[in-house]
Amino acid sequence: xxxxxxxxxxxxxxxxxxxxxxxxxxxxxxxxxxxxxxxxxxxxxxxxxxxxxxxxxxxxxxxxxxxxxxxxxxxxxxxxxxxxxxxxxxxxxxxxxxxxxxxxxxxxxxxxxxxxxxxxxxxxxxxxxxxxxxxxxxxxxxxxxxxxxxxxxxxxxxxxxxxxxxxxxxxxxxxxxxxxxxxxxxxxxxxxxxxxxxxxxxxxxxxxxxxxxxxxxxxxxxxxxxxxxxxxxxxxxxxxxxxxxxxxxxxxxxxxxxxxxxxxxxxxxxxxxxxxxxxxxxxxxxxxxxxxxxxxxxxxxxxxxxxxxxxxxxxxxxxxxxxxxxxxxxxxxxxxxxxxxxxxxxxxxxxxxxxxxxxxxxxxxxxxxxxxxxxxxxxxxxxxxxxxxxxxxxxxxxxxxxxxxxxxxxxxxxxxxxxxxxxxxxxxxxxxxxxxxxxxxxxxxxxxxxxxxxxxxxxxxxxxxxxxxxxx
Numbered sequence: 001x002x003x004x005x006x007x008x009x010x011x012x013x014x015x016x017x018x019x020x021x022x023x024x025x026x027x028x029x030x031x032x033x034x035x036x037x038x039x040x041x042x043x044x045x046x047x048x049x050x051x052x053x054x055x056x057x058x059x060x061x062x063x064x065x066x067x068x069x070x071x072x073x074x075x076x077x078x079x080x081x082x083x084x085x086x087x088x089x090x091x092x093x094x095x096x097x098x099x100x101x102x103x104x105x106x107x108x109x110x111x112x113x114x115x116x117x118x119x120x121x122x123x124x125x126x127x128x129x130x131x132x133x134x135x136x137x138x139x140x141x142x143x144x145x146x147x148x149x150x151x152x153x154x155x156x157x158x159x160x161x162x163x164x165x166x167x168x169x170x171x172x173x174x175x176x177x178x179x180x181x182x183x184x185x186x187x188x189x190x191x192x193x194x195x196x197x198x199x200x201x202x203x204x205x206x207x208x209x210x211x212x213x214x215x216x217x218x219x220x221x222x223x224x225x226x227x228x229x230x231x232x233x234x235x236x237x238x239x240x241x242x243x244x245x246x247x248x249x250x251x252x253x254x255x256x257x258x259x260x261x262x263x264x265x266x267x268x269x270x271x272x273x274x275x276x277x278x279x280x281x282x283x284x285x286x287x288x289x290x291x292x293x294x295x296x297x298x299x300x301x302x303x304x305x306x307x308x309x310x311x312x313x314x315x316x317x318x319x320x321x322x323x324x325x326x327x328x329x330x331x332x333x334x335x336x337x338x339x340x341x342x343x344x345x346x347x348x349x350x351x352x353x354x355x356x357x358x359x360x361x362x363x364x365x366x367x368x369x370x371x372x373x374x375x376x377x378x379x380x381x382x383x384x385x386x387x388x389x390x391x392x393x394x395x396x397x398x399x400x401x402x403x404x405x406x407x408x409x410x411x412x413x414x415x416x417x418x419x420x421x422x423x424x425x426x427x428x429x430x431x432x433x434x435x436x437x438x439x440x441x442x443x444x445x446x447x448x449x450x451x452x453x454x455x456x457x458x459x460x461x462x463x464x465x466x467x468x469x470x471x472x
Contacts, residue, residue, distance in 0.1 A: 312356035
């Protein structure tokens, strides 16, 4: 029976994607693991691998098509031994009639989540990693793609939102013994399946979904809408502008940041930091960096590397600020995972330095250089830019003295860093010249109150002004 190839969800925020390129054509035989297509998401270009053997019977979505909805059928695969022409004709007929494409049989349901699995186009040697324990990143395959008939050995139940939840027999037994509703547990097994280790994590409060928030009442009112596109265009004469359609990245950035400002009560704290000692330490460390046979240093620290380290250590010193707000509970994080805003063509992305508090400055520096290069090439893996407990946005290299950042959920804070510049300062009653850097902390007032935010920023100032404390 023909197997549908679905548009995969390559990130939790993905609703649509662009089918950039088909690497296989109709009539081509494919094996499990073959790369069959390239999909452009809001953050990266990802390769899609086949997870079944067969022959491409019909391509329903041509390459170059934009805004293909997740779970749409993009092609049909004929199974081994099946009539390829008949499968292709059936798919074309069903599409023309507006009917759904063929569904997989119950025996094939384990494979029917999708006939493709996403992998980064950078082709790393390792396979896709599982969801991170530190951030409980959602599975790349949403529950809407789950097969209609559960495969043998696992059972589907309805979760809080009515979506199917698949689990192993052992996981169901452990959940029952622990008194935990299995529909509230985030699965980390294949295709989001709940397995035994997820129950153990749930016992300690990890990976447990909060109750869905109630829908806003009509009395609350919707946010006022701005002028329509037609109204805006009418303000300008025809021929005086070029129309540049939004790509997926720009759309997602607009949605997430609008949501952030509308739903997160921001407040801002600014502090000036004397980075004279930091600048001197940076020069000394870089000068002493070991070099390879070609004379290339093993690392070259930037001011931003010190900022990342200081922010991570400050979270460890003020753990009440290392939190994430949810409607049901406050998540207090043990590790300091620091996101760093990186400008890329058409937008920005925030790769995350995991456990930044425990990493040497040289490791942070090299990791950031790698992230920045792959971010600009759109080669980051989802687990490399999802989650995190805070973030840094540094515009000092552009000469910006001071600015305020917009919090990127699920973070509770973001530090906006300006340029280090020479200013007049008073030391011991005398006016001297110091190298001063202004830093502004944006806080989610639901999670971080004013006094707590001030304590956190003060801890950052102590560390950034005394860089030797970062290596003790």
